[in-house]
Amino acid sequence: MTPRPWASSTDEEALIAASREIFAAMAELLHEVAEARYVDPAGGFDITR
Amino acid sequence: MTAAPETLAEANRALVAGTTTAVELTECAIERADQLDSQLGVFIARTTESARVAAELSDRRRRAGESLGPLDGIPIGLKDIVSDVEGQTTAQSLAHSPAWQETVGVSSVARRLRAAGAVVMGKLTTMEFATGLPDETKPFPTPRNPWDVDRWAGGSSSGSGSGVASGMFLGAVGTDTAGSIRIPSAFNGITGLKPTFGRVPKDGVVPLGFTLDHVGPMARTAEDCALMLEVMAGHSDSDPCAAHRPTESWSSALTGDLRGIRIGVDTWERHAAAGVDPDQPALFQRSLDVLRDAGATVTQLEVPMYAEAMAVDMIVMLSEAHAFHAPDLRGRWEDYGLATRVLLASADVLTGADYVQAQRVRRVLRTRVDGLFESVDLVVTPSGHLGAPLLSDLDPANALTALPSVHTPYWNPLGNPTIALPIGLSSVGTPLSMSISGRHWDERLVLRAADAVQRRTSEHLAKPPMTTAGALS
Numbered sequence: 001m002t003p004r005p006w007a008s009s010t011d012e013e014a015l016i017a018a019s020r021e022i023f024a025a026m027a028e029l030l031h032e033v034a035e036a037r038y039v040d041p042a043g044g045f046d047i048t049r
Numbered sequence: 050m051t052a053a054p055e056t057l058a059e060a061n062r063a064l065v066a067g068t069t070t071a072v073e074l075t076e077c078a079i080e081r082a083d084q085l086d087s088q089l090g091v092f093i094a095r096t097t098e099s100a101r102v103a104a105e106l107s108d109r110r111r112r113a114g115e116s117l118g119p120l121d122g123i124p125i126g127l128k129d130i131v132s133d134v135e136g137q138t139t140a141q142s143l144a145h146s147p148a149w150q151e152t153v154g155v156s157s158v159a160r161r162l163r164a165a166g167a168v169v170m171g172k173l174t175t176m177e178f179a180t181g182l183p184d185e186t187k188p189f190p191t192p193r194n195p196w197d198v199d200r201w202a203g204g205s206s207s208g209s210g211s212g213v214a215s216g217m218f219l220g221a222v223g224t225d226t227a228g229s230i231r232i233p234s235a236f237n238g239i240t241g242l243k244p245t246f247g248r249v250p251k252d253g254v255v256p257l258g259f260t261l262d263h264v265g266p267m268a269r270t271a272e273d274c275a276l277m278l279e280v281m282a283g284h285s286d287s288d289p290c291a292a293h294r295p296t297e298s299w300s301s302a303l304t305g306d307l308r309g310i311r312i313g314v315d316t317w318e319r320h321a322a323a324g325v326d327p328d329q330p331a332l333f334q335r336s337l338d339v340l341r342d343a344g345a346t347v348t349q350l351e352v353p354m355y356a357e358a359m360a361v362d363m364i365v366m367l368s369e370a371h372a373f374h375a376p377d378l379r380g381r382w383e384d385y386g387l388a389t390r391v392l393l394a395s396a397d398v399l400t401g402a403d404y405v406q407a408q409r410v411r412r413v414l415r416t417r418v419d420g421l422f423e424s425v426d427l428v429v430t431p432s433g434h435l436g437a438p439l440l441s442d443l444d445p446a447n448a449l450t451a452l453p454s455v456h457t458p459y460w461n462p463l464g465n466p467t468i469a470l471p472i473g474l475s476s477v478g479t480p481l482s483m484s485i486s487g488r489h490w491d492e493r494l495v496l497r498a499a500d501a502v503q504r505r506t507s508e509h510l511a512k513p514p515m516t517t518a519g520a521l522s
Contacts, residue, residue, distance in 0.1 A: 006394040019395030026360040027403040036409040044408030
């Protein structure tokens with residue numbers, strides 16, 4: 001699905017597209033953490049517990 | 050008064066001894082801001098007249114034997130994402146609605162500091178919504194560094210850092226989601242504490258990352274930070290993340306003695322992607338020697354999951370920030386600065402699964418670091434490997450490149466207490482810093498270690514040349 005544009009400027013949309021690629025790569029790195037395969041996220045949401 | 054006190058603790062001692070007054074301290078702070086604020090961009094709003102009134106009331110209390118404690122009569126500043134009883138909170142943005150403050154009310158932190166007698170000098174510059182970059186197209190001051198006004202004060206607690214360094218107040222409130230207390234502390238040569246997550250309530254503070262935002266003190270010394278923390282900390286029903294933990298006398302833990310303390314060190318040079326200042330390694334090693342001199346055992350270790358921790362911080366922060374900002378990004382796009390709107394909008398690529406996975410990795414990370422703290426009591430790293438960048442090198446179109454070789458985000462998803470303190474000047478005369486991190490809730494030891502260094506060194510008292518008497522006369 002093509003994301004809905006935020007900016008009227010094509011230059012800004014290009015910047016957004018470039019940032020999206022960086023963030024998507026970061027997210028992918030985290031999906032590859034094998035140690036998290038069967039981890040419940042609850043302790044991640046509230047680190048004071 | 051002979052000379053203006055250099056630290057908050059020293060000012061308190063002078064007030065107790067009767068060798069200065071709150072009015073004198075406040076007038077000194079006002080004069081310094083009159084001299085330098087137009088060059089440094091520390092304040093978004095000054096509250097000079099109400100500060101004068103507060104100082105007068107403080108002196109009256111003291112004369113009546115009714116002092117409220119170590120912060121009574123001390124000039125402080127508030128980062129302008131912290132709501133206060135006086136004025137609107139701007140978050141340094143045209144996009145921030147007054148409805149936010151009407152909804153959330155005054156922050157617990159501002160209430161507590163005022164109740165302790167602190168004299169609020171005004172609201173301080175930040176990065177827009179504690180993110181983004183300085184943007185000269187918007188009607189807000191550009192935060193400049195007192196060590197070199199062509200350089201950035203850092204962020205996002207920009208005015209908090211440069212204002213303490215330049216003597217416009219003796220302590221300031223900062224917030225830290227990826228390093229926003231520790232980065233400006235490092236860049237301006239002061240001391241800043243990110244307490245354990247939940248130690249200081251964040252109600253009444255404009256959110257960036259709900260599960261990452263830490264509120265903490267910034268001042269010249271660890272002792273000053275301890276005195277501020279004693280007032281700022283404690284549960285608040287208004288913050289769902291605030292912990293039920295008692296306030297402690299952190300300042301009484303500052304013995305200068307680190308015998309029996311095990312410190313693990315990671316130089317993180319392998320992660321300094323933008324390079325290392327030529328003088329940084331020697332300054333860092335010298336600081337480790339000081340920790341040894343204080344009695345600590347110092348060993349090398351490897352802090353786990355560096356890249357993953359940085360990614361967790363970014364994914365969680367951007368997801369949480371996007372949820373907060375999406376309606377205004379759609380409706381008020383041009384009101385946001387370029388760097389802020391590109392960063393926040395780009396987070397639309399992140400999915401719910403990405404967010405949950407980041408939280409799962411966050412839990413793994415926490416388990417690994419908890420394990421690390423079974424073999425050491427403290428972890429010491431550089432705050433960063435370079436000093437403050439030139440403002441001309443900041444590119445709003447590439448905000449992610451604004452903080453080269455900075456390592457502070459590692460500790461935000463973990464929530465551990467971390468203090469940044471100065472270690473000397475870089476090869477270009479800008480301050481450098483190291484970080485000391487401890488177990489959850491162990492601010493006592495973190496502050497004690499930083500104080501032990503500062504008792505044996507003088508880097509934390511170094512003054513930017515523009516603030517010395519000769520330069521100001």
